[in-house]
Amino acid sequence: MTSRPIHLVLAAGLALGAPAPAQEAEHAAPASAPRAAAPDPLRQGEINRLLREAPDGATVRVPAGIYREHLRIDRPVTLIAEGEVVIDGGGQGDIVEITAPDVTFRGFIVRNTGDNLDHENAGIRAVAPRARIEDNVLDDILFGIDLRESPDSIVRGNRIGGKKLDIARRGDGLRLWRSDRALVESNEMHDGRDSILWYSKGVTVRGNVGHNCRYGLHLMFSDDVTITDNEFAGNSVGIYLMYSTGVRISGNRLLRNRGPSGYGLGLKETDRFEVRDNLVVGNRAGVYIDGSPFTRAKPGLFEGNTFASNDVGIIFLPSARGNEIVGNNFVDNIDQVVVSGRGNLDANRFWRGDAGNFWSDYTGYDADGDGIGDFVHESSTLFENLMDRQPALRLFLFSPAQQAIEFVGRAVPAVRPEPRFVDEVPLMRPVPVRPEVGVDAGARLGLLASSGALLALSAGVFALAGVLPFSRRTDSSQGALS
Amino acid sequence: MIAITHVTRRFGRHVAVRDVSLSIAPGESVALWGPNGAGKTTLIRCVLGLIRCSGRIEVAGRSVRRRGKAARRLIGYVPQELGFYDELGVSEAIRYFARLKGLRAVRPAQVLESVGLAGHGAKRVRELSGGMKQRLALAIALLGDPPVLVLDEVTASLDAVGRGEFVRLLEGLSGAGRTLLFASHRIEEVSTLARRVAVLEKGRLSRVQTCADFADSLGRSTMLHLVMPVAVRARAVESLRAVGFPAQLNGVGIVVPVSQDRKAAPFRILADARVPIDDFEIVPVGKAEPGAAHHQGEAR
Amino acid sequence: MTALPASMPAVASAALPRPPGVISSTLTVARRELRDALRSRWFLLYTIAFAALGLGVSFVSAAGTGGTGLSGFGRTTAGLINLILLVVPLMALSAGAASIASDRERGMLAYVLAQPVRTWEILLGKFVGLGASLLASITLGLGACALVLAWKGLRTQPASMLWLAGLALVLALGMLSVGLLISSLARRASVAVGTAIFVWLTLVFVSDLALMAGAVALRLRIEQLFALSLFNPMQVFKMWSLHAADASLDVLGPAALYAVEEHGSRLHALFGACLAAWVLLPLGLAGLCLSRRSPL
Numbered sequence A: 001m002t003s004r005p006i007h008l009v010l011a012a013g014l015a016l017g018a019p020a021p022a023q024e025a026e027h028a029a030p031a032s033a034p035r036a037a038a039p040d041p042l043r044q045g046e047i048n049r050l051l052r053e054a055p056d057g058a059t060v061r062v063p064a065g066i067y068r069e070h071l072r073i074d075r076p077v078t079l080i081a082e083g084e085v086v087i088d089g090g091g092q093g094d095i096v097e098i099t100a101p102d103v104t105f106r107g108f109i110v111r112n113t114g115d116n117l118d119h120e121n122a123g124i125r126a127v128a129p130r131a132r133i134e135d136n137v138l139d140d141i142l143f144g145i146d147l148r149e150s151p152d153s154i155v156r157g158n159r160i161g162g163k164k165l166d167i168a169r170r171g172d173g174l175r176l177w178r179s180d181r182a183l184v185e186s187n188e189m190h191d192g193r194d195s196i197l198w199y200s201k202g203v204t205v206r207g208n209v210g211h212n213c214r215y216g217l218h219l220m221f222s223d224d225v226t227i228t229d230n231e232f233a234g235n236s237v238g239i240y241l242m243y244s245t246g247v248r249i250s251g252n253r254l255l256r257n258r259g260p261s262g263y264g265l266g267l268k269e270t271d272r273f274e275v276r277d278n279l280v281v282g283n284r285a286g287v288y289i290d291g292s293p294f295t296r297a298k299p300g301l302f303e304g305n306t307f308a309s310n311d312v313g314i315i316f317l318p319s320a321r322g323n324e325i326v327g328n329n330f331v332d333n334i335d336q337v338v339v340s341g342r343g344n345l346d347a348n349r350f351w352r353g354d355a356g357n358f359w360s361d362y363t364g365y366d367a368d369g370d371g372i373g374d375f376v377h378e379s380s381t382l383f384e385n386l387m388d389r390q391p392a393l394r395l396f397l398f399s400p401a402q403q404a405i406e407f408v409g410r411a412v413p414a415v416r417p418e419p420r421f422v423d424e425v426p427l428m429r430p431v432p433v434r435p436e437v438g439v440d441a442g443a444r445l446g447l448l449a450s451s452g453a454l455l456a457l458s459a460g461v462f463a464l465a466g467v468l469p470f471s472r473r474t475d476s477s478q479g480a481l482s
Numbered sequence B: 001m002i003a004i005t006h007v008t009r010r011f012g013r014h015v016a017v018r019d020v021s022l023s024i025a026p027g028e029s030v031a032l033w034g035p036n037g038a039g040k041t042t043l044i045r046c047v048l049g050l051i052r053c054s055g056r057i058e059v060a061g062r063s064v065r066r067r068g069k070a071a072r073r074l075i076g077y078v079p080q081e082l083g084f085y086d087e088l089g090v091s092e093a094i095r096y097f098a099r100l101k102g103l104r105a106v107r108p109a110q111v112l113e114s115v116g117l118a119g120h121g122a123k124r125v126r127e128l129s130g131g132m133k134q135r136l137a138l139a140i141a142l143l144g145d146p147p148v149l150v151l152d153e154v155t156a157s158l159d160a161v162g163r164g165e166f167v168r169l170l171e172g173l174s175g176a177g178r179t180l181l182f183a184s185h186r187i188e189e190v191s192t193l194a195r196r197v198a199v200l201e202k203g204r205l206s207r208v209q210t211c212a213d214f215a216d217s218l219g220r221s222t223m224l225h226l227v228m229p230v231a232v233r234a235r236a237v238e239s240l241r242a243v244g245f246p247a248q249l250n251g252v253g254i255v256v257p258v259s260q261d262r263k264a265a266p267f268r269i270l271a272d273a274r275v276p277i278d279d280f281e282i283v284p285v286g287k288a289e290p291g292a293a294h295h296q297g298e299a300r
Numbered sequence C: 001m002t003a004l005p006a007s008m009p010a011v012a013s014a015a016l017p018r019p020p021g022v023i024s025s026t027l028t029v030a031r032r033e034l035r036d037a038l039r040s041r042w043f044l045l046y047t048i049a050f051a052a053l054g055l056g057v058s059f060v061s062a063a064g065t066g067g068t069g070l071s072g073f074g075r076t077t078a079g080l081i082n083l084i085l086l087v088v089p090l091m092a093l094s095a096g097a098a099s100i101a102s103d104r105e106r107g108m109l110a111y112v113l114a115q116p117v118r119t120w121e122i123l124l125g126k127f128v129g130l131g132a133s134l135l136a137s138i139t140l141g142l143g144a145c146a147l148v149l150a151w152k153g154l155r156t157q158p159a160s161m162l163w164l165a166g167l168a169l170v171l172a173l174g175m176l177s178v179g180l181l182i183s184s185l186a187r188r189a190s191v192a193v194g195t196a197i198f199v200w201l202t203l204v205f206v207s208d209l210a211l212m213a214g215a216v217a218l219r220l221r222i223e224q225l226f227a228l229s230l231f232n233p234m235q236v237f238k239m240w241s242l243h244a245a246d247a248s249l250d251v252l253g254p255a256a257l258y259a260v261e262e263h264g265s266r267l268h269a270l271f272g273a274c275l276a277a278w279v280l281l282p283l284g285l286a287g288l289c290l291s292r293r294s295p296l
Helices: A007-015 A046-053 A382-389 A391-396 A400-411 A441-465 B040-048 B068-073 B090-100 B108-114 B130-142 B160-174 B187-193 B211-218 B230-242 B265-272 B292-299 C022-039 C041-064 C074-105 C108-113 C119-151 C158-185 C189-217 C222-229 C233-244 C249-292
Strands: A059-062 A065-068 A071-073 A078-081 A085-088 A096-098 A104-106 A109-111 A122-126 A132-134 A137-141 A143-148 A154-156 A159-162 A174-177 A183-185 A188-190 A194-198 A204-206 A209-211 A215-220 A226-228 A231-233 A237-242 A248-250 A253-255 A263-268 A274-276 A279-281 A285-290 A300-303 A306-308 A312-316 A323-326 A329-331 A335-339 B002-011 B014-024 B029-033 B054-059 B075-078 B148-152 B179-184 B196-201 B204-210 B222-227 B253-258 B279-284
Touching: A046 A059, A046 A071, A109 A122, A122 A137, A137 A143, A143 A159, A209 A215, A215 A231, A231 A237, A237 A253, A253 A263, A263 A279, A335 A382, A382 A391, A382 A400, A391 C189, A391 C222, A391 C249, A400 C074, A400 C189, A441 C022, A441 C119, A441 C158, B002 B040, B014 B040, B014 B054, B029 B040, B029 B187, B040 B054, B040 B075, B040 B148, B040 B179, B054 B068, B068 B075, B075 B130, B090 B108, B090 B130, B090 C022, B108 B130, B130 B160, B160 B187, B160 B230, B179 B187, B187 B211, B187 B253, B196 B211, B204 B211, B222 B265, B230 B253, B230 B265, B253 B265, C022 C041, C022 C119, C041 C074, C041 C119, C074 C108, C074 C119, C074 C158, C074 C189, C074 C233, C108 C119, C119 C158, C119 C249, C158 C189, C158 C233, C158 C249, C189 C222, C189 C233, C222 C233, C222 C249, C233 C249
Parallel strands: A059 A078, A065 A085, A071 A096, A078 A104, A085 A109, A096 A122, A104 A132, A109 A137, A122 A143, A132 A154, A137 A159, A143 A174, A154 A183, A159 A188, A174 A194, A183 A204, A188 A209, A194 A215, A204 A226, A209 A231, A215 A237, A226 A248, A231 A253, A237 A263, A248 A274, A253 A279, A263 A285, A274 A300, A279 A306, A285 A312, A300 A323, A306 A329, A312 A335, B014 B204, B029 B179, B029 B196, B075 B148, B148 B179
Antiparallel strands: B002 B014, B002 B054, B196 B204, B222 B253, B222 B279
16 A cells, blocks of 8 residues: 555546546646546545645545545545545544535445444544535444534435434434534435434425435524425434424425334424424324423414325324414314313314315315315214224224224213314315325225235135036025024 | 944933844845834935944945945935936036046946936936936936835825835846845835845844745735726725735736735725736745745746 | 844945945045025125125225325224125024024935035034135125225225234134034024124123123223234234234224233234134034034
8 A cells, every 4th residue: 555646547547538627637646547437445535635735725536446444534525436436434433524624525324333322423524614424325324414613514415324223322423513514415324323413503404305314403592493295204204303493394294203202393492483294194293292282372283284195194282382273274184183181272272264284084064165164174073083082992993892992972062082182174175285195006006906906805705616606507595584 | 244233322311222233145135124214214314324323234235324425325225215417417517427437438328228218318407307316316226227226215205006016126136146234114115125124123133934934923914916908097095005015016017915815805996996807816925935026026 | 243143144344335434435525515605695695794895995095085095004904904804703603503504494404414425524524615605795795905006006004904804804714613602412403593692792892892891891901902803803803903904003002012022923823813713613523523413
């Protein structure tokens, strides 16, 4: 490992056909023999060397190869990977540390940090403002991208995959600490612990995808954050807001977040939030509202969302008051709206003016054709009421015995429970589902296939017996009661 | 062929069959005689392994208790009355029981023809008359040519005509080296079909006699074959029965069992009833076994 | 053979016809039962009712989504589970209960047993044949439902329909076994069917309601409640369906959560063992009863 001339960078770049503007070659040193793109399996300290030689504001291109090093970027440079550049931490400590402001770090593959939770071993850590961390792939890392007091930074287009560890031993894929006005965009986070914002104001989180994590996105004391067009699927919790104010959540897809206390969206003592046009499907609970809004003067708003196929559409803790839930679709949730513990939802409103929500279990009708159900929508079944008081009785959900109890509840007004909530103007038709869902061709095909399999099995049995379905050669039956 | 040794069957405190031992040689035909409740049906059910009993029963050396399936494969059984699946087709029924006996290549049409049911294969079982059902049961019993036939009062539910036809069908079978065990309380059947008679009284086997001795003991040792025009036969049977002669229709006329010393009585009765008699023949019962059928053929 | 006179040559065993084997006999009976069942009025009635109600559930839940197509597990599968719990056990119980008792009543049982066939083979044949007819009915109904769900573009997990059909069959086989046990004990078919309906009522409504009341009155702990619920095949079917299809058991509250935490991946085996016991034990008992008792 003798010193390798810098111009090799350029040569390698040309050899790979990558664009290499002439002005970027200014700090190239004299050449020795150019090397083809089959680099040594391991190069140590080489990028650091490149960096030392680059002036402030320079663009440093790193040729393809696997580099075993711990990189420290302490000058404002742009560091760009040419081709496949792997920086391997060798399972020890942090890998990239950005200590200078205005650093751009783009296109690298960063992998194999240490797994020490106390030292929070991270793939890329920035501790200076205006870092741009773009289009990197982080794999097998404890913490992924860690911004510490890096306001106005941009984290964009990265793919962050955690170590395959027990959830308790994983680190956060993405963490922002006192990094105001950061932009987190189009990243993919998977198999990490959380993507978390601490004390970071005015952050925009847009177009990201998070799956198989604990919290898809977690806000702690982070105000005025905008969360749009993200997809959080298959995590324990999709988005969890705690102690944050002025958060706008719109156009997100929160799907199948089913941890033991899994929610699509959790709100704890959060104020002045707007939840609009989100698709919340298949979660254990679509939304979990705990003490939000915290201040009654700063109401929470849910509008234009679709809550479908969750075990529970929305869970309210009794402390939740002052929410306005209007113009949403509640479709096929096993429980549409639940108050955890005893109580009702009188302090929350399910309609505004002449429009409420669409309820797939609304039993009324619309005789005058104005699109509003002619009867109020009340959620008050005897069995739900029983379950509220005796949660263990949920075990009997979906059994005919439950039906029997609910039948009694309907037939005997004396035992009819108080309604949990009332929507005085239920919508007859759903509001447009946003973000849009196309027909799931895969599911349709799968259903068709299973239908085909079942019907074929049935036909097979008939064929085996040599009987056409329902061929009645005779008018007598063998049943004893006939 | 059938060895019954010390067989006892109790129903609660009632003893239906008490310590019965009976051995039946291959090709032999034995009638179980006795009034209703004497234990005939119970004994037959024991032989079939349908009910448990103490003692031992073997069919061709196969214990019906331990190797019941193998034993029953050797037995064709015709019950008193066939409780068939009503909706079953006749041919279908034959195929079903053939399969139960492990027979694959059975042609129902042929089987039906052999018991005079040709052309009834497409019908359903419940569309058959009682006599036809019994013949179907016989056809099923004969599937796979079992060496043993067990019949349990097979004619009990039939009228006089049906009974006659059925017994004639059986006669044709008993000569073919087949072992026959049947329960009956009709002298004409016993005298036509059996070589030996086992008499059951209150569950006990009181005696086993040759057919001739048995008929003598009952005073019915002779069969009177009377030939007469078809038109009057039914009337003849009726008038004889009215005075206690168990007359029965036959191919060319009627058959009347009588005791040795009263051979003329039927003539007198029929003359009173204005039944013309064309011809007659007197045949002693059981004297030329196994040839009742043979005799019968000559009488025609 | 000792009883045979020496003059008669002992019949050579090889020359004597041999009975068919166990499988052959069982299948012969099974085929007969299957044909009869498929042609019977009861089968027709139940199958049409099951399919029609299932289609009703499918259409209603499709309509309930207001064309959003957003039905996952949700009420569709819940509705189907509910329907299966009501119809399938009733069908299986009454089919089982009617079969042996009505054969006995008509003398058919004795007649068939007089053939070279064992009691066990008849019982097993009836089980297989009637089971196959139940399979036909269940798959027909649920297949039609899946077709409607696909047509309406509902986002139900495809595999959940297969799970549902499979588990419904297991439940049906269990109830068929119970039906056969009732049938082998009853003298008359009408009594057997009446008893079957009583058992159905007990399993579907009475035991659950009693358990609910007991849970409240006796302050049963959740693990006790879960353990007790395992005795009811309907509950086991329901929990298993939820566990196997795309929802998770925690829908069913603390008792189910306890089950998931305590048994975790063993739950499939646990539920399977419970239902298997409901299939095998009554069938075994029915076999014992049948071979002990006179078929008359």
